[in-house]
Amino acid sequence: MPAPSERLAGLGLELPDVVPPVAAYQPAVRTGSYVYTAGQLPIRDGDLITTGKVGADVTVEEAAACARQCALNALAAAASQSGGLDRIARIVKAVVFVASTPDFTGQPVVANGASELLGEVFDDAGLHARSAVGVTVLPLDAPVEVELVVEVG
Structure with missing residues (x-):
């Protein structure tokens, strides 16, 4: 079975640099x-992919792509504390926050961008x-935020 780093490369992706914190916290703790x-947050190359609320300014498809980028950033943060991506033995839990309008109920569909x-x-x-x-709002007006708990093997 291919290693996670090989699977990531097979998707045409690479682990980004760890996104620096926007406040007083660490990107990951072991x-x-x-x-x-x-x-x-859905930061790529130092900038948010998009801003706004899902159900108003941001489509479900855009939000799912944001969740995917958030998950990639979370993997980078986790890998920085575990000795690399291939040392992550299991993804235990994902929490996906979606800044959305009060009538929007598709948060699970948005979260699938990360889970997939x-x-x-x-x-x-x-x-x-x-x-x-x-949620009503996220930092920097991001539409999605993802946190992970991973097990290191």
């Missing part, structure tokens, strides 16, 4: 055999528990 990431990437990279070890939560 305790024992687990790494907890801070919430990761994790499955593509880690196969069965990418199957995880998940929460998809609608």
Whole structure:
């Protein structure tokens, strides 16, 4: 079975640099055999992919792409504390926050952008528990934020 880094490369992706914190926290913290990431925004090359609320300014498809980028950023943060992507043995939990209008109820569909990437990279070890939560606003007016708990092997 290919290693997670090989699967990621097969998707035409590479692990980005860890996104620097926007406030007073660490991007990820390891305790024992687990790494907890801070919430990761859809930042690519130093900029948010898009801003706004899902159900108004941002489409479900755009938000799912944001969730995918958030998950990639979370993997970079987790890998920085685990000795590399291939040292991550399992994705335990994903929490996906979706800044959305009050009538929007498709948070799980948006969260699939993150979950599907994790499955593509880690196969069965990418199957995880998940929460998809609608919120009023996220930092920097990001539409999506993702945090992960991973087990290091």
